[in-house]
Amino acid sequence: MSHSLGTSQNPLRVAVIGSGPSAFYAAEAYLKQTALVVEVDMFERLPTPHGLVRGGVAPDHQKIKSVTKVYDKIASDPRFRFYGNVEFGRDIQHTDLVAHYHQIVYATGAQTDRRMGIPGEDLSGSHAATEFVAWYNAHPDYRDLHFDLTQTHVAVIGNGNVAMDVARILASSEAELAVTDIADYALDALRKSRVTDIYVIGRRGPAQAAFTNPEIKELGELADAEVIVLPKEAALDPLSQEMLTREPDRTVMNNVQTLQAYAQKPPTGKRRRIHMRFLWSPVELIGTERVEAIKIVKNELQLADDGSLRPRATDQTEIIPVGLVFRSIGYKGVALPDVPFDSKAGVIPNQQGRVINPATGT
Ligand SMILES: Cc1cc2nc3c(=O)[nH]c(=O)nc-3n(C[C@H](O)[C@H](O)[C@H](O)COP(=O)(O)OP(=O)(O)OC[C@H]3O[C@@H](n4cnc5c(N)ncnc54)[C@H](O)[C@@H]3O)c2cc1C
Known part of the structure; x- marks a missing residue:
């Protein structure tokens, strides 16, 4: 029966x-x-x-x-x-x-990260931020990686929470890290770190940053590090200003206020500096065998068809000497055997969560 x-x-x-x-x-x-x-x-x-x-x-x-x-x-x-x-x-x-x-x-x-797709990306010293994160969190697949923390200048590409985490961990003092559950070997390596300057590079402006207000404030509360924002980069461009006036958003307004307050603060002379740079995109990692510098291009914002503000490169560039680069510009899934996969979007194709065959839609 x-x-x-x-x-x-x-x-x-x-x-x-x-x-x-x-x-x-x-x-x-x-x-x-x-x-x-x-x-x-x-x-x-x-x-x-x-x-x-x-x-x-x-x-x-x-x-x-x-x-x-x-x-x-x-x-x-x-x-x-x-x-x-x-x-x-x-x-x-x-x-x-x-x-x-x-x-x-x-x-x-979402097990793999999006690459920047720029020359020099595979030089030694250029890493996915998630590799560093997995390393300091004792992930068994990543615990044997090595990050050259003898470098003094580091670039973190992206403005999301992973970028904030990486910048904060690099800038934290030994005492701040010792009370966490960070992997012992990572604590040991970070204790000896010579990092002094961390450049967090966002392709859009302060009003479009994906980090939350507690995350950006936390950076300013570190014992050994100060946040540096250039006043001209903390200022809102006319399109962002107009959008914020039309659609006020508390998180965005708080972020902008926090960044503008950092921009007004005189330097305190702390051992480490977190430079928040806005409206810049990486275009090249420069070096022969390992990363020696990053070339970035200035963006301006333009209104896209979907109503969002998108970055467009100008002809202004800047070269920042850095010996380590962590990219954190998005994540995507990896295909599973015998399961449909949309490799462009990096997801399992689905309709309200039910897996579908993209060819037939069923
Ligand atoms: C650095 C970092 C910091 C973050 N901080 C925050 C935060 O502060 N607050 C917050 O809300 N979110 C945070 N997030 C995001 C949050 O961790 C993710 O949104 C969430 O974990 C996603 O959950 P998930 O179950 O979809 O995937 P995951 O957490 O990635 O889990 C997927 C699991 O599937 C397993 N797996 C993969 N392939 C296979 C396979 N073939 N067979 C069997 N198992 C498999 C993996 O080992 C993993 O355990 C952070 C993410 C990162 C990377």
Whole structure:
């Protein structure tokens, strides 16, 4: 006799691939179904769960990391099982899963970063910011990387939260890092760091920066570092000013105010400086074997068809001597074997979350 799906005789069996926030919230949504009996198995390629909450979120942001308590509660449900060290595509295949599960959730994150696509990007000393992040967070795949912290000048490309994290960790004092759960080897390397100047380079202006107000304020609270903003770069261009007047946005206004306050502050002579540079894009990493400088081009903003303000390069350039570059300009997913993939967008094609074949749309 066959039993209907989602009953105790025939539970809905769900496989979740990955164990970051998306995976846990998906598992929770299944387990909360009252009309269905559900069993959830989670498969993670690493031995430990929690994805980028463990390997991405900065070690000095323990409050954010404490979200894992919610995931532990979900994992304590007797209908939930976790399988660590199991990689989809290596240890288990799509055919295995469809044979044993009614539904599969792909929650493997955005595992690769977008490249700048400029000459010199592959020189020694040029890194994805996420490699540095994974290294200081003790990710097993990255713990053996080496970053040349004997360099004094560093460029961080991007204005998002990852760029802010990297700038802050590089600028933090030993005492500030010692109280975090940063990897011991990273603490040791950062303790010996000779970094003095960190250039955070954003392609648009202060009003378009993706960082939050607490993130930009945090940089100004570091013991050994000060934030430097050029008054002319903190000032809003006419298009941004007009947009902000038309559509006031509290976060943007707070960010602009904070940056303008930094621009007014006289130098304090701290050991390290974080230079926030706005409306510049990298065009070349200069060096023979390793990065010796970065060439950047000044942008101006123009109104795009979708109503947003986009950067357009001018003919003004600047060369900043730097020995290390961390790029953080966006992330995308990687293809999983036997699962449709949109390589241009870097996502699994889907309709409201349901995986579709892009050729047929079903
Ligand atoms: C440096 C950094 C700082 C951040 N700081 C914050 C912050 O302060 N606040 C905030 O809200 N967000 C922050 N984020 C963003 C946040 O971490 C992500 O939005 C979130 O982790 C995404 O969750 P996810 O589940 O989609 O993917 P992930 O967290 O990336 O999890 C994906 C999981 O899938 C696993 N996996 C991948 N491929 C396979 C496979 N083939 N088989 C099995 N398992 C696989 C991975 O190992 C990983 O565990 C930060 C991100 C980074 C990189």
